[in-house]
Amino acid sequence: MGASYYQFCPVAKAMELLDERWTLLIVRELMSGSERFNEVRRGVPRMSPTLLSKRLSQLVRAGIVTRGADGDRYVLTPAGEELRPVVEALALWGIRWIGELGDHDLDPKLLLWDMRRRIDHDAVPDGRTVVLFGFPDVPVRERHWWLVLAPGDADVCDMDPGFEVSVTVTGDLRQMVRIWRGDLRWEDALRSGEVTVRGPESLRRAVPGWFVLPPFAAAPRPA
Amino acid sequence: MGASYYQFCPVAKAMELLDERWTLLIVRELMSGSERFNEVRRGVPRMSPTLLSKRLSQLVRAGIVTRGADGDRYVLTPAGEELRPVVEALALWGIRWIGELGDHDLDPKLLLWDMRRRIDHDAVPDGRTVVLFGFPDVPVRERHWWLVLAPGDADVCDMDPGFEVSVTVTGDLRQMVRIWRGDLRWEDALRSGEVTVRGPESLRRAVPGWFVLPPFAAAPRPA
DNA sequence: CTGTATCCTCAAGGATACTG
DNA sequence: CAGTATCCTTGAGGATACAG
Numbered sequence A, B: 001m002g003a004s005y006y007q008f009c010p011v012a013k014a015m016e017l018l019d020e021r022w023t024l025l026i027v028r029e030l031m032s033g034s035e036r037f038n039e040v041r042r043g044v045p046r047m048s049p050t051l052l053s054k055r056l057s058q059l060v061r062a063g064i065v066t067r068g069a070d071g072d073r074y075v076l077t078p079a080g081e082e083l084r085p086v087v088e089a090l091a092l093w094g095i096r097w098i099g100e101l102g103d104h105d106l107d108p109k110l111l112l113w114d115m116r117r118r119i120d121h122d123a124v125p126d127g128r129t130v131v132l133f134g135f136p137d138v139p140v141r142e143r144h145w146w147l148v149l150a151p152g153d154a155d156v157c158d159m160d161p162g163f164e165v166s167v168t169v170t171g172d173l174r175q176m177v178r179i180w181r182g183d184l185r186w187e188d189a190l191r192s193g194e195v196t197v198r199g200p201e202s203l204r205r206a207v208p209g210w211f212v213l214p215p216f217a218a219a220p221r222p223a
Numbered sequence C: 001c002t003g004t005a006t007c008c009t010c011a012a013g014g015a016t017a018c019t020g
Numbered sequence D: 001c002a003g004t005a006t007c008c009t010t011g012a013g014g015a016t017a018c019a020g
Helices: A010-018 A023-031 A037-043 A049-061 A084-097 A108-116 A173-181 A186-192 A201-210 B010-018 B023-031 B037-043 B049-061 B084-097 B108-116 B173-181 B186-192 B201-210
Strands: A065-067 A074-076 A129-134 A144-150 A153-157 A167-171 A195-198 B065-067 B074-076 B129-134 B144-150 B153-157 B167-171 B195-198
Touching: A010 A023, A010 B023, A010 B084, A023 A037, A023 A049, A023 A074, A023 A084, A023 B010, A037 A049, A037 A108, A049 A065, A049 A074, A084 B010, A084 B084, A108 A144, A108 A153, A108 A173, A129 A201, A167 A173, A167 A201, A173 A186, A173 A195, A186 A195, A186 A201, A195 A201, B010 B023, B023 B037, B023 B049, B023 B074, B023 B084, B037 B049, B037 B108, B049 B065, B049 B074, B108 B144, B108 B153, B108 B173, B129 B201, B167 B173, B167 B201, B173 B186, B173 B195, B186 B195, B186 B201, B195 B201
Parallel strands: A129 A167, B129 B167
Antiparallel strands: A065 A074, A129 A144, A144 A153, A167 A195, B065 B074, B129 B144, B144 B153, B167 B195
16 A cells, blocks of 8 residues: 555545556556456556556455456456546546657557457458558567457457458557547548558548547547 | 656556655645645645655646746646546545545644635624634644634634634544544534534534535545 | 566655755 | 755565466
8 A cells, every 4th residue: 555644635545545656557457448467467568567466456455456256357346446537537637738758658569459449340341350550660579560350359469460461551650649549630640641551442441440549539638 | 757657548647747645635735725835735744845845846847837926836737727627536536435544644733724724704703703623532732723713814723822712612533524524414423422512502503604514525425 | 377476776755954 | 934955764666587
């Protein structure tokens, strides 16, 4: 647990639990649907497993998280679920007031992991669809990513899974992140050539519709 | 500044600024109307002035706080003002899910400082009204507090200011804090005798109406 | 896959005194 | 009133390897 503030104020009592590094990001991951240790971990890749384990235990002790019936999952309790307005308020504030991202904030692994769980499967063609992402501004090792879409399923690979590629999306990671955060519109990125999509005409036009931007992306920005 | 999370997620970017110890409590103080260094300090008495100074500088650098025109005040910027929903969401969550307070969370200084700024001056009689608080469960040094009310003004003293006392409120600090947080109703505390008010009948009945409980006090609690 | 165990460093921040 | 200066401790958390 974090150190006490020795205050009866509910903000202080809440922050005693929540102001430790990583804690709210773990809660965010659980709210996004991650349940297993390594699922959560994919959302906080810079966190050591030791620390993640410790934080999860703290959250369980604090009554924010509980172990699933099979003892293997981490699930938010009602108290944890009620942190959603906190996380949403933080996301809204963050998207409005922190627009500049450092190069180190751009992680293709995190982008794909996040896109993976926000696929509009109804918009994707039946059968298997493979989207190859290429980020020219990223070191070769992490430049290419395959997103394998099947009805109700989506997988991310950082190595060629061997399937035929349906469409290829190419553009700097920074621009793709801007699109994903709602700082740049697909159509503007495509028009300017900052991002290009190759593949059959019908698929090309459909690609942007396959990805549901996170809720905060639509938030109005300060003038 | 806090360490980076190396994520583009706006929650992560927000928490880089806000997850450091004390930071959101300072923001809460500024939202409550404190503007001067020592006003803020009264709201975070366990914080060293050095650290408070450092945090305020960080908040200024982050664009959340700015110095007032006279260069002597700390004022929230629009970005800082927009943290209000975050603080409110935290307060609501805290009041609902963290009901147990340790003995060290009960600070009469903080309670009076908070009450002082939430006086309903329209409900208080004209002229000077002096409320003496006595907390039998608190060490003698901090047991007695005088709240001196005048039209549009309120002062807290931990020593007898020498004015005639209008009403005396006596009750354990823990119960007074429960009242203030909305965990216990004035009328229930008075009926049970956990808190007693002495003074002229007309004033006695009026006392609870002089204090406007903080907004979160009215929040429904989980069943 | 789901974590533990270990080691190590650094800096956050608590305490206290002091200054313009 | 509005902060600085200084000292000091400890534990947070990063890194890496390993285990059931």
